[in-house]
Amino acid sequence: MPQKEPADMTSHGDDALSSRTGAPGGDDRLSEDRSLLQQRLAVRELLDTEVSYLHVLQLCASDIRSRLQQLPQGDLDVLFSNIDDIIKVNSRLLHDLQETASREEEQVQLIGNTFLEFQEELEQVYKVYCASYEQALLLVETYRKEPELQREIQGIIEAVLPQAGPSGLSFLLVIPLQRITKYPLLLQKILENTLPDASAYAVLQRATSALQDVVTNINEYKRRKEVASKYTKVEPLSLRERLARINTHTLSKKTTRLSQLLKQEAGLVPRTEDKEFDDLEEKFHWVSLCVTELKSNVAAYLDNLEAFLRFRPQDYNLEIPGGPVVQYCYLARDLQLQAFPEFKQQLEAQVWQPLCSLAKALAGPQNLIKKRLDKLLDFERVEEKLLEVGSMTYEEEAARHTYQALNSLLVAELPQFNQLAMRWLSQILCAFVTLQRDLAKQVLQRAEDSLAQLPHHHLSEPAFRKLVEDALGQTSHQLHAFQENFEKVLPPPTTQPLLPGAERQVQALLSRYGPGKLYQVTSNISGAGTLDLTLPRGHIVALLQNKDTKGNSSRWLVDTGGHRGYVPAGKLEVYHVVPTEEELRGQARPHKDSQHQTPEPTSAPVPSVPTVTQVVAVYPFVARSSHEVSLQAGQRVTVLEAHDKKGNPEWSLVEVNGQRGYVPSSFLARAPSPAPWGWSLPS
Amino acid sequence: MSWIPFKIGQPKKQIVPKTVERDFEREYGKLQQPILLPCRLEEQTKRLQKDMRKSTDADLAMSKSAVKISLDLLSNPLCEQDQDFLNMVTALDTAMKRMDAFNQEKVNQIQKTVIEPLKKFGSVFPSLNMAVKRREQALQDYRRLQAKVEKYEEKEKTGPVLAKLHQAREELRPVRDDFEAKNKQLLDEMPRFYNSRLDYFQPSFESLIRAQVVYYSEMHKIFGDLTQQLDQPGCPDEQRERENEARLSELRALSIVADD
Numbered sequence: 001m002p003q004k005e006p007a008d009m010t011s012h013g014d015d016a017l018s019s020r021t022g023a024p025g026g027d028d029r030l031s032e033d034r035s036l037l038q039q040r041l042a043v044r045e046l047l048d049t050e051v052s053y054l055h056v057l058q059l060c061a062s063d064i065r066s067r068l069q070q071l072p073q074g075d076l077d078v079l080f081s082n083i084d085d086i087i088k089v090n091s092r093l094l095h096d097l098q099e100t101a102s103r104e105e106e107q108v109q110l111i112g113n114t115f116l117e118f119q120e121e122l123e124q125v126y127k128v129y130c131a132s133y134e135q136a137l138l139l140v141e142t143y144r145k146e147p148e149l150q151r152e153i154q155g156i157i158e159a160v161l162p163q164a165g166p167s168g169l170s171f172l173l174v175i176p177l178q179r180i181t182k183y184p185l186l187l188q189k190i191l192e193n194t195l196p197d198a199s200a201y202a203v204l205q206r207a208t209s210a211l212q213d214v215v216t217n218i219n220e221y222k223r224r225k226e227v228a229s230k231y232t233k234v235e236p237l238s239l240r241e242r243l244a245r246i247n248t249h250t251l252s253k254k255t256t257r258l259s260q261l262l263k264q265e266a267g268l269v270p271r272t273e274d275k276e277f278d279d280l281e282e283k284f285h286w287v288s289l290c291v292t293e294l295k296s297n298v299a300a301y302l303d304n305l306e307a308f309l310r311f312r313p314q315d316y317n318l319e320i321p322g323g324p325v326v327q328y329c330y331l332a333r334d335l336q337l338q339a340f341p342e343f344k345q346q347l348e349a350q351v352w353q354p355l356c357s358l359a360k361a362l363a364g365p366q367n368l369i370k371k372r373l374d375k376l377l378d379f380e381r382v383e384e385k386l387l388e389v390g391s392m393t394y395e396e397e398a399a400r401h402t403y404q405a406l407n408s409l410l411v412a413e414l415p416q417f418n419q420l421a422m423r424w425l426s427q428i429l430c431a432f433v434t435l436q437r438d439l440a441k442q443v444l445q446r447a448e449d450s451l452a453q454l455p456h457h458h459l460s461e462p463a464f465r466k467l468v469e470d471a472l473g474q475t476s477h478q479l480h481a482f483q484e485n486f487e488k489v490l491p492p493p494t495t496q497p498l499l500p501g502a503e504r505q506v507q508a509l510l511s512r513y514g515p516g517k518l519y520q521v522t523s524n525i526s527g528a529g530t531l532d533l534t535l536p537r538g539h540i541v542a543l544l545q546n547k548d549t550k551g552n553s554s555r556w557l558v559d560t561g562g563h564r565g566y567v568p569a570g571k572l573e574v575y576h577v578v579p580t581e582e583e584l585r586g587q588a589r590p591h592k593d594s595q596h597q598t599p600e601p602t603s604a605p606v607p608s609v610p611t612v613t614q615v616v617a618v619y620p621f622v623a624r625s626s627h628e629v630s631l632q633a634g635q636r637v638t639v640l641e642a643h644d645k646k647g648n649p650e651w652s653l654v655e656v657n658g659q660r661g662y663v664p665s666s667f668l669a670r671a672p673s674p675a676p677w678g679w680s681l682p683s
Numbered sequence: 684m685s686w687i688p689f690k691i692g693q694p695k696k697q698i699v700p701k702t703v704e705r706d707f708e709r710e711y712g713k714l715q716q717p718i719l720l721p722c723r724l725e726e727q728t729k730r731l732q733k734d735m736r737k738s739t740d741a742d743l744a745m746s747k748s749a750v751k752i753s754l755d756l757l758s759n760p761l762c763e764q765d766q767d768f769l770n771m772v773t774a775l776d777t778a779m780k781r782m783d784a785f786n787q788e789k790v791n792q793i794q795k796t797v798i799e800p801l802k803k804f805g806s807v808f809p810s811l812n813m814a815v816k817r818r819e820q821a822l823q824d825y826r827r828l829q830a831k832v833e834k835y836e837e838k839e840k841t842g843p844v845l846a847k848l849h850q851a852r853e854e855l856r857p858v859r860d861d862f863e864a865k866n867k868q869l870l871d872e873m874p875r876f877y878n879s880r881l882d883y884f885q886p887s888f889e890s891l892i893r894a895q896v897v898y899y900s901e902m903h904k905i906f907g908d909l910t911q912q913l914d915q916p917g918c919p920d921e922q923r924e925r926e927n928e929a930r931l932s933e934l935r936a937l938s939i940v941a942d943d
Binding site: 224225228229283286287289290293294297298300301304305307308310311313316317318319320323324325327328331346349350353354357358361363364365367368409410413414416417420421422423424426427429430431432433434436437439440441443444447448450451454455456461464465467468471472475476478479482483485486487488489490491618619620650665666 | 702703706724727728730731734735737738741742744745748749751752755756759760761764765767768771772775778792796799800803804806807810811813814817818820863865866867868869870872875876879880881882883884885886887888889890891892893895896897899900902903906907909910913920923924926927930931933934935937938939940941
């Protein structure tokens with residue numbers, strides 16, 4: 001530690017004293033007196049220097065610091081570090097030391113006790129200051145490079161403390177360092193002049209070595225911090241930078257380490273077993289694993305949450321104006337706009353972010369552990385060499401020290417890290433759980449509000465489920481009925497004209513096979529195989545078999561009246577034979593219906609005019625004669641006869657508004673069925 | 684003969700009155716075509732069904748990833764060393780697994796009472812569309828034969844012409860009847876089908892709301908119990924934030940942790 005002593009008055013006094021005395025005989029008592037005097041002077045020195053030290057500190061902290069306004073606050077914090085804490089501790093130290101002056105007999109002992117009391121605090125407070133001293137010096141250097149700034153700073157300091165001299169700021173900043181290292185020396189001086197058998201001696205001795213320990217510890221702490229800051233940085237290096245870093249030195253280091261590691265693995269060289277460290281490292285490894293796994297699992301959870309929130313049911317429009325559908329849309333919109341986004345946000349702030357910070361903090365220790373292993377391998381090799389050669393180079397010595405520094409640093413701090421990390425993890429998990437509960441509460445509140453407005457909210461859950469099941473069963477049937485009805489709307493009867501001369505052929509087929517078996521070709525068929533027919537569009541054939549010998553139902557066996565063969569079923573349409581005049585005359589309705597009937601066994605007849613008496617007029621109709629009656633759209637009418645006097649179903653005899661008359665049947669429709677199961681809309 | 688009741692006062696080519704056609708379009712449009720209305724029931728039902736399906740899949744995935752959180756924690760060797768940690772993680776795991784079971788049940792209920800019915804409703808549309816197409820075909824045939832009849836009617840009434848006219852009329856009759864039957868049927872059925880959605884969907888959505896209530900009540904209870912067990916009273920967000928900051932500073936105070 002650099003030492004720049006302010007002028008020491010007592011040393012002159014010492015010389016003067018020794019030059020005056022020196023007479024032999026009465027030496028013992030004289031030396032005793034001299035010792036006592038020395039002791040007293042040493043005590044005085046301790047106290048006086050403490051007073052002036054504290055005074056300088058206070059000037060720095062208040063006057064000088066407050067005037068250095070051109071410097072940013074961050075800089076001031078680095079420069080002056082925890083000088084306020086130092087002042088507090090030293091003020092109390094001084095106060096206690098000054099109190100001992102009143103008890104002259106035991107003063108030395110009390111001084112020793114005081115220092116023992118303050119040992120811990122002094123170490124704590126000075127170690128912080130010393131650790132940041134290097135950085136402070138760097139700042140001072142940068143200021144020196146700016147002449148204008150330097151002049152200003154110098155001016156301020158000179159105004160307050162002229163004895164600072166030309167080195168100004170650095171002179172002031174080093175003072176606490178000097179002081180803390182001076183204590184052991186000052187105490188030593190008092191100790192030297194104390195009789196060994198005095199009761200004070202033991203105490204003072206302990207105090208001296210205690211203060212020595214303080215200095216050693218501060219040095220060690222500083223060293224660790226330096227080592228840590230060198231190796232914890234995880235610099236993202238570009239490839240070029242990495243290549244530039246490789247030189248023969250690092251290469252040889254790496255290869256040496258590798259060979260050392262191999263030797264260890266092969267059992268050629270005993271591994272330095274450090275159970276304590278290994279246990280710590282293992283636990284740290286598990287903690288890291290825990291953190292990284294949790295982080296990625298939470299990320300997956302958040303992704304899924306996002307996917308879930310992409311669905312917005314309120315965006316769909318089934319054109320249902322009220323009831324549970326609308327209730328649900330309100331509920332979903334509410335949840336989507338408020339409850340869930342809030343949950344997601346809180347999750348990100350209280351679970352995800354902390355996990356990320358925690359994960360980042362893992363990098364430092366991970367690096368240090370790696371470096372420690374590297375240095376350990378170096379160290380082992382050095383030990384080997386020491387055994388062989390008996391000496392080691394300066395570099396090798398440095399490797400050993402670095403390893404030891406890293407090792408002691410990790411052993412000291414890894415347990416703390418593990419413990420803090422675990423504590424934080426537990427808190428994060430608790431936050432996760434709490435957020436789930438809060439989300440549930442939010443959703444439940446809103447959902448229960450919606451539930452209260454539903455028609456069946458009074459039902460128990462099992463009863464409700466049964467009800468829904470029944471309801472869905474019924475509506476399922478209804479839908480099926482709709483589907484069937486729509487499917488009954490069949491393709492139009494074929495109207496393709498007959499080919500010339502085909503009438504006779506048709507008659508022949510008709511008489512032979514009956515009307516139900518006739519089909520017309522809808523598009524040209526070109527047969528491929530020997531048994532396949534080639535027929536033009538419009539040709540009439542009779543069906544013999546609706547599948548071939550292999551059971552293929554898309555290939556039908558037909559008779560053309562001359563040939564037999566296979567044709568694709570898809571190109572055939574049922575052929576309706578146009579009735580002759582005689583058949584038309586005297587037509588009764590059943591006959592007519594049969595014309596609508598297709599020969600297909602699976603089809604059902606086209607539904608005829610509704611026979612229910614209550615119908616609704618779908619379209620307006622204006623009566624043009626006295627036989628007809630007018631209609632308005634949506635009007636309810638009573639059907640009296642679903643056909644006219646000639647049996648024509650296109651007209652219906654209805655009664656509306658007390659009037660009777662004919663209206664087109666197609667203008668009427670069945671009334672809609674009443675709403676079942678109480679799910680009707682509010683009117 | 685009054686086989687075309689609307690002929691008087693209408694242009695000759697128009698065999699189906701404008702009002703009828705317009706009304707047909709309207710009814711069909713509600714169900715299908717994009718021409719008239721912005722909302723298309725078929726498309727809405729299809730999309731709703733598909734998206735509901737996707738939503739339940741995401742819901743299941745979310746629950747599974749929650750279970751994974753506790754599962755991985757439980758398998759970490761730290762549990763063997765630290766009893767408190769083990770207790771916490773075990774309790775968390777139990778809670779997550781129970782919630783997953785309830786979630787599965789909720790999804791099953793939604794599948795049964797919402798998605799399936801949506802699918803069934805949607806499956807009617809292909810038949811409907813086919814029916815409309817066939818009506819259109821019938822209409823085309825009707826028009827064609829009608830034109831043919833009118834052509835013969837305008838000609839000089841000679842013997843062969845009369846015979847042809849008669850023949851044409853005979854051909855026309857079944858086709859016209861067929862068209863009118865189809866037309867009427869659809870005009871009858873389409874509004875009924877459209878209106879059926881009202882009764883059809885209400886039970887589904889009521890069930891959907893109920894399913895949420897059942898699930899979230901369980902969730903509230905389970906996680907409420909768990910927070911009490913973990914002895915962590917709920918604290919406001921700012922306090923949590925401060926706690927997290929404090930934890931981070933503690934770590935950063937260590938030399939072995941890099942500052943950044």
